[in-house]
Amino acid sequence: MATHHHHSEHSGDKLIKEAGAVLSEAGEQWTAMRQDVFRALAAQDRPASAYDIAEQVGNARGKRVAANSVYRILDLFVRTNLANRIESANAYLANAHPGCRHDCIxxxxxxxxxADHFDDDSLTGGLRQAGRDHGYTNVRPVVELRGLCRECAG
Structure with a gap:
């Protein structure tokens, strides 16, 4: 039987404020650039690449923003649970519930x-345990299922 999380999802300015609080609690600074990158990421309705985000932030700031800088910030966001990385697409999604730690499927x-996600602790917990059973530590399940959404399957 699946164990599901119950959490509050944030959006808009409330999401930006929550993300800043979570990053600060992690001992990191919530700089203007980090806020701009997060705001641009949160505005996406599909997974976005670092290049997409760099272009959007650059347009908003009126000057070019290097994708390398955005990659570093996105990696920080993934480490601190502010964003999720869609591995198969090398793209990112803002985490609508940054204070909640769990493995997304x-x-x-x-x-x-x-890209949509759901949580199933029994499945991801089993994957973590399988990794530990094979001698690995700090196991981080990355589970992506590909197919056609309801609209495209039409």
């Missing part, structure tokens, strides 16, 4: 690129 549409 992503459903990714092969046609439109939409």
């Amino acid at each position: 992503f459903l990714i549409c092969d046609d439109c690129g939409q």
